[in-house]
Amino acid sequence: MKKVPLKLIPRKLGSKSELKRMRKQGYIPVEVYGKEVENRHAYVSLKDLMNLPYGETFLIEADLDGEKRVCLLKDIQRGYLGDDALHVDLYDISHTREIEVEVPLEFVGTPAGVSLGGTFEVMMHTLTIKAPVDNIPDKVSVDVSSMGLGDVLHVRDIQPPAGCIIMDSPEEVVAVVLEPEVEETPTEETAS
Known part of the structure; x- marks a missing residue:
């Protein structure tokens, strides 16, 4: 199965000013979670997110500070009109067998x-x-x-x-x- 690289930027929780600044620069928040792994909070470029091969089955190789995690795109939360991506969930399957x-x-x-x-x-x-x-x-x-x-x-x-x-x-x-x-x-x- 195809693995698509995706660069993530670490995110601090609770900083609304940072969140606003990052959104203005074209980044949206990401949660990376899974079984037996530490949850991580990050940002992803909206441009990179839109370039993913939708319509195909693919895995994401998330790079967060040099740490690579194999993930599934679990969810993209969108605005009330269904257009703007607001938040992304990635499910880390690095330690999953099936x-x-x-x-x-x-x-x-x-x-x-x-x-x-x-x-x-x-x-x-x-x-x-x-x-x-x-x-x-x-x-x-x-x-x-x-x-x-x-x-x-x-x-x-x-x-x-x-x-x-x-x-x-x-x-x-x-x-x-x-x-x-x-x-x-x-x-x-x-x-x-």
Whole structure:
């Protein structure tokens, strides 16, 4: 899995004037926390935060005073309009053996039912997997080329990557190939 470096600047708690000054300079507060690690308070450049590869699965290699921590981006708190980032939470997984993480699904091939007029409809775009930290896949690929009209792909039908466990319910529907809608032709009785 891709690791993205992110430079953090140490932050003192309780200093409102420092917080205002740092926000004006384009920095927002960050909390770095996790199991068996000391919580750290820091700032991150808003520009660096916006350059993260959103839409992909990635880990953050946070550099705080030369100390590197491998983290997951846990949360970005935004303003009431949902635009301005106000605060970031990073979950330190440096000492974690296994984690649960959402991984994007990649559908490979064109379902056979689509060539017969069907419509391929995706219900789930990600899977929740449990995996060792050093074995988290970037994505889970699923071959859908054999799906015919009316076929349903469930979570149970997906082969998990080596060393990973899929945490979603096996009965959840991932994708379907819908049969084409048949237009009713008016009969003599309904036409009058």
